[in-house]
Amino acid sequence: MDSGNKPYDKPAGGIDALASSVRALRKQGILGKGAKTMLRANQPHGFDCPGCAWPDRNPHSTFQFCENGVKAVAAEATARRATAAFFAAHTVSELATWSDMELEDQGRLTEPMRYDAGSDRYLPLSWDDAFALIARELQALDDPDRAIFYTSGRTSNEAAFLYQLFVRQFGTNNFPDCSNMCHEPTSQAMPEQIGVGKGTVTLADFEQAQAIFIFGQNPGTNHPRMLGELREAARRGCRIVVFNPLRERGLERFADPKHPVELLTGKGTALASHYYTLRVGGDLAAVNGLIKAVLEAGAEDRQFIHEHCRDFEQLADAVSAMSWRDIEQGSGLTEAELREAAQVYIDSPATIVCWGMGITQHRRSVATIQSLVNLLLLRGNIGRPGAGACPVRGHSNVQGDRTMGINEKPAAAFLDRLGSEFGFEPPHRHGHDTIAAIEAMAADPGTVFIAMGGNFAAATPDSARTQAALRNCALTVQISTKLNRSHVVHGREALILPCLGRTEIDMQAGGMQAVTVEDSMSMVHRSAGMNPPASPYLLSEPVIVARMAAATLPDSRVPWLWLVEDYDRIREHIGHVVAGFEDFNARVCAPGGFHLRNAARERDWSGIGGRARFIAHALDPADASMPAPDLLTLTTIRSHDQYNTTVYGLRDRYRGIDGERRVLFIAAADLARLDLVAGQQVDIVSVWDDGERVAPSFKLVEYDIPAGCVAAYYPETNVLVPLGHHADRARTPASKSIPVRLRAATDAVAAP
Template structure:
């Protein structure tokens, strides 16, 4: 392991060098250079990585370093089939890392688990579909099946999937949204009537200030740095609240800027960088409002105003009750919980007040806490006070993860579908869909663990590695009658089969998708509600792989016959799927025509148009108390040792559960993933030293021991009392019931832990 403070800037030559190394590693250099030139282009494919949108600027490369990693990782020439499992048992593969599993190459043929030999063997597609149909149709109740979805699935695949599942008779749709931005959707729906961000990408060119909460775009969505650097260069104030100091939000060199590359110069991104305690962001915003309220009250005495009173009067309700909450919140509580001083919070408030147009953007550093919904509603309150919704250069911007996670929800991948969506589905397809709410991710794990759910089908993703309480999730899957994983690569979820198990290899975003002798395209929706085409360009050995729509159609036809549609006909021509989408969802009218427009089409946003689809028909001020404590007294009582708050995060060589390598360049760490980032003074106070191996135990009021062992301490610029570790290695510490209020999102950024000297040499596998 190497730890060396990174002195450079984000992007620049380091990003180009990393891109080149991953091109070489793919063993498919010439093709992948061509592929990268088609990434996010008009006649190419949508990056399989993040959901950040694209400006319509011809002649520019439209991939970032981590997007290049994703493309190279997917477009490898290596293949995994039955011959691989002839050499490896499932039990032996469990001892390998996720990096090893995925680096073996693309899944090449459908596989079925043979328990006697502990290996997967080949199976025909038709036999696989019949096995699925047999298990589904023998269930006593459709609600005994769970249908998981990764956010990488296209609109066409997601719509077909939800139609199949609802015709089968359940709303059990645990999906990746449950684990990331569920709180954003719930909070925004309650506050402004729509669970999506209100801004377009062009708004970043007009904002006077951009407030960035709880995210690390340099690693997780690097293309966002292009938007932020342009805003910074024209003079916009960028204010960051993030517990860790992250290089991407400090300074950035644009790899497409000749000046930056030739001179070694970089753009300073953040004007003010605040590092609050984990879970302290709500207190930060409450403090800003408290400062601004005092200024407003003084201004009113002078026949003026700080708040946008016309906007508040015309478009909102609940102001007085909310401001009473602000008045009642003490500075002592705000400072203690946020970890920032009143002076620092006042400085942030001044920067906000000075701007006429403000965008507030956030990611999973905000959404993975117990009080995440309340925090996002607090952010929304701040924007409502100043009318910062519905005008150019202003608004709310949750930054989604996977490139179509927002589109999946639009298509109906939702365990709690709206009555309007179900009514439209019933009208279009002439059947009555189930109305009862289904299971989210946490509820699905609990149902499988209890034996109440017996079939698990995953459309993409790596369920074991993505979910909390890793060992419990493994047990839950193993108790199923059937597990089915539709995937491009081997991952840890495939190694915990039910009584019967299938791995079904699907095409990726980069692959040419031939159906009925014609290349098909799919569509995706980015974080800005833009819907655009994605068409694979890679012509390689995909003979025994199938597209996601074709796999879904095969399962549906075997299970339901031709009801309520001819599934195989739809999968042979995706235009037919899009026609049904257009009939069901009014915002997708004339979809086949509109998607062929350059750049696609905008779905619109009701709140941005001052249409408030809430119960009050106004934008609602929320009125939450601050949490009493990020670590409740009942948790603190479980240990006499010093308690830290831990968050899980990604390394730079990682996207979600996929690890591309062992280089966390911007944090200066390489060669190791079992690490704990910790304040140097905290390390000293515990009597420990840098790179000492420690054990970490999480605290939760049940009888389950949650522990990771043999992790190295790495001194880092993080507030005292806070620590961080990589995901998914630290997921065993996240209790299944440690989840967000209203959202049920795992509280992976608020884990109470104690840290002790290593007691055993053997690490948990």
Template sequence: MTTEQKITRYDGPAGGWRALASVKDTLLAQGIPVKGAKTLLSANQPDGFDCPGCAWPDRNHHSTFEFCENGAKAVAAEATARRATPEFFARHTVAELAVQSDFWLEGQGRLTHPMRYDAASDRYLAIAWDEAFALIARHLNALADPNEAIFYTSGRTSNEAAFLYQLFVRQFGTNNFPDCSNMCHEASGAAMRAQVGTGKGTVTLQDFERADAIFIFGQNPGTNHPRMLGELRAAHQRGARIVSFNPLRERGLERFADPQDKLQMATLGSSPISTHYLQLRVGGDLAAVTGIAKHVLEMHTQRGGVLHEDFIAQHTAGFDALAAQIARTPWAQLEEASGLGEAQLRAVGDVYIGAERVIACWGMGITQHRHAVATIGAIVNLLLLRGNIGREGAGPCPVRGHSNVQGDRTMGIWEAPPPALLDRLQQVYGFAPPRAHGVDTVGAIRQMVDGRCKVFFALGGNFAAATPDTAATWAGLRQCGLTVHVATKLNRSHVVHGREALILPCLGRTEIDMQPGGPQGVTVEDSMSMVHLSMGINPPASPELLSEPAIVARLAAATLGERSSVPWSWLVQDYARIRDEIEKVFPDFADFNARVAVPGGFRLRNAASQRQWATASGRAQFSVHAVPAPGPQRHEGRVLFTLLSTRSHDQYNTTIYGLNDRYRGVQGQRQVVFIHPEDIAALGLAGGDRVDIHTVWDDGVQRSVHGFVLVPYDIPRGNLAAYYPETNPLVPLDSVAEGVGTPTSKSIPVVLTPHTPRP
């Protein structure tokens, strides 16, 4: 992969030969060209593993090539030939590791042994597994209150590990379960539960075959869920209208060349994706959706027959209040707040009216805003106006990130568990679960900063890099008495640690998990509620590795001892036993083992898709939200920009696969900021100049990042985009979505100054 730093224009399609070349480069860089290719060809097989990347569903689990570019990179990174052994740690102090980039840290390869931080030498030293579990148990059992411990969960944790984890932690006595959901789709769950009775999307992949229109908000599938482009391409080819709302021009929403289409690859062809592309201002989605709904209501008043009046009468509540609110909202306000013209909104409103079946998709470009819950509420309102929930080819589709982030929540990884779950745990296991809500991710950081967190345990993930307000987060982690991270590779969280620290290496999804009962498979739940089995095919990277279920079970046994009647070690001898336990607690998992043995697995029941509304009123609920006015445009004489954080194309969440962002033309670097050319000129600067970025917030804390290269880009004036985690230091800890604790990483108020080298 190139390390030359340059900015070039990219005019090709998403996918195509460049995607295959990028996969080849990744395999070669990981030192596994033959083994890696074999591993990829076994992805998504009935007897193989599920892609450890995103949560987009697999259309065909029998496919020999059902993976995408970034999925291939995820698999290759896990199957790397590189190893971070005890000898590696002996060569480097933690202080030396801490100055390396995130890319370099993960590039050292797979962890091979459990490691304990030694303060005297400032190094990680190998430790036996039993000693590691005993150390954690001593810390946990010495706490004055179980709530002094925090248990984080990554979205790639399997159902089996997540179920055991929540059972152990609740027997220990706390609901402190921050997880990656808190930082991504928490707003989706909150809005949809209130309005339709479920926090999950109602659509299936088959619905994409029937949709007449697909509306995409705040999402970049070309980078984040590349397999979704295949569904969008097929929909476009059969005549469906695809309407995309995104401040940035994203290549994956414009054109796509399917690497699995032999004719298209042979002819260097590509397919269009969006029929309508609206570049609204950052955070303008609520106003835009309200504008579409306003057009729908006005057209119904003018000519009738536009609303689905029978559906509204039989299945909904709150319509009159919504209609009155929208009628009071003038078009000029919607134009100003969205950055779009009335004619543009009416045009896509006509697309919505002309479509019998409509799917609405959204990602973190919607959820990581102050008004996220209101915006999702507006999207659901729009669908309800024409009966587009509980109909084939229609419905809401929140597109989640990590492969099992939805499944973890299903398994009970939630700081605010429903009473019914706690009641059932008490009935099945005979203990009284804690009833008080725990802390979410932002609450966990506050508890660390205040010195109230003594033990922090992370089942996967990269907490130090993924979270907002980096200085506060790192200070909080360093105040903990013990930090523990279950991981496959070295990352930032291992060098930002408590007074004592452990790194516990685990098996990856691609690896054979051999237990006394034979090789084991785990299950995950994708964005469309499909639960399916995954079994690794590669030998483990080290004989010292344990599976996540085994780590949780051994920790539970060491910590709880005779206080728990759960047969932890027996359960992990055969994961079918864990699935039997899941079935006891969750009725929707009846006959779990038999149903998941079918290739492709099974879909969990979704009452809203059957027009059964588990809401307070027993009906689908329209929600009413005022459209906020745009904020100030200047601060102390400087232009006040709104910055959104985003991924590069060589990245998945905090994992950096390379330093290139092909579709945006960035090569060999990550400290860049995308900005409209006229804004660059207005600042008296030029493309390629370096700037410092400063958050504008009212708490007296100085938050800045330094030396970012200005990249002229097609983005609305007054808006900026830059990569995370590099811009996470700019996100104030108390800047969260209303009603949920999700950091507002997509709407950071900032000013730019010419770069001043730091001493």
């Protein structure tokens, strides 16, 4: 059988990235308009790219090329429209059979819609009627905790701040958000050690780093602009050390489309000096192996540890007790490989450690991140130029939303400032995270679910349980730019509220408005659209929140509608409530915005008792034991033609896949061991204690991945992630390490 895999031997980026970008603009019908729009992306007076949260190198440059940024902008600025006529032509039952890509390909939503059970269609309604319906349903609840308010990382700081204010005045902290599904372990792990839950580096540190260690990340697809930083680092001699189960082309070689010689010759720049394909879930053992090698070489920074750290002896004792045999078994790497990588670390006077969701979506992700921080502290690589922790977050403002208070476990100090500023007593009891929200919706048929962006039905784990929980709700509200799975998986009542996109002009009573976002490195900057709105009926996210609040809380002392006449008014309040945002309106007008203070970057440990802390974590005995012969570990991944749950097309260029998504990447050794052949169709069955979960009809593709490990795209495989399979303490779905078995395909592919 033909597996359909066509190996890609060119550098990432290059002419193929430009060609892919042109195809994306042409597909959306905006080839000329799209090129003009892109010239305003990530500029001082332009809009922030609605894609990833990687920071911008130079706010004065005319254009910072990023293939997936072009796709994200093209998808938002598309000429296609999903109008009332479209919804009149299709029942929701029919739309539910469409693929995720087909749903989003219908284009921009144009007016508010309400689900009509009698006709099984979405019908238009006025904005006033939509807000009145939301207010009635919320006011009818006998307990505010029966309402759930989800937030996507696309939401601006201004909308997020108003949203959390509205919800807390309503009386709940039920704020499941996309952080719960990605970097929650980072936010849990780092503050216990260094007092902050954010990265300690800036782009300037990438210019000075002598080594960059990358764990569980594929920037070629997920953060393409990062490749430019890695290219410059590699060209000046910085060592780039990668730990990742799959060999990703974007970490091996890159041809920058902005550099004519690389573009025309196709040669590119070699990136990774060392590439270690460890087993899925083997990072904790690998990092402890690096620490063990540093300690055995006596290469720890004793002066830094003495002056700045505590509990070093506990770490040293715990790691010394680990055997190299268990480390090798747990990591899938040899002692020699780990010592080799450790020597690069020892030889480097300044090292950055980066990690992505390949680290955060495992059961022991908090322990792994704390071990990464241990590694940095061991040689004083926190608070040193060219060194530090770099958790690379996904969506454009996922970090900013959390800073603005989108948090189911808010800090008491934040709530006190919020209550003082607006004259009310916020609730202090913890709310629902994503997993708890799904469980609550499943248990309570009266729940009201409101989503500020995102695609909750597709992004969440345990798809069947999650979608049943959404259908159990009394009301579901989706604030969106485009149609997606969450609009066809709805409650008894359902609303679609279309909003402005990041690229569009936001005109309010006070004139044209800008919003702000915070990137992965704590830079806060403005974003102002330049395209006319896709429809005259669209409202901005801040206005939608303000009108929901005004309708639901008629006795509120907050002047909701006045605040959104001019977003400077919102930012003035943010400056009073959110630490680090003092004089917000003035500071954010500087080119490139401003950087939020990071105490750990300054080696200020006053918030955690005066010293940074080593925290030791033992290896899991299960990691050093042999699994059942037919058991594999599945990791979920993105296609190159995809951002989060948004599927732009069916090409995964760097992995050699074209025209399909239901593929399973598997090692040649496992094909032989399990008596399978490339191209064969199999069902993937997850192994859990509460029954089978099946993802049917995946084609086997032979790939360079460690034996015992397989990989497939999400959201198609989210059905396999049990709701109870999540990170210890952080409760992030463990989507990157799912125990599965394979069997010959028995059925046709189920409806999406």
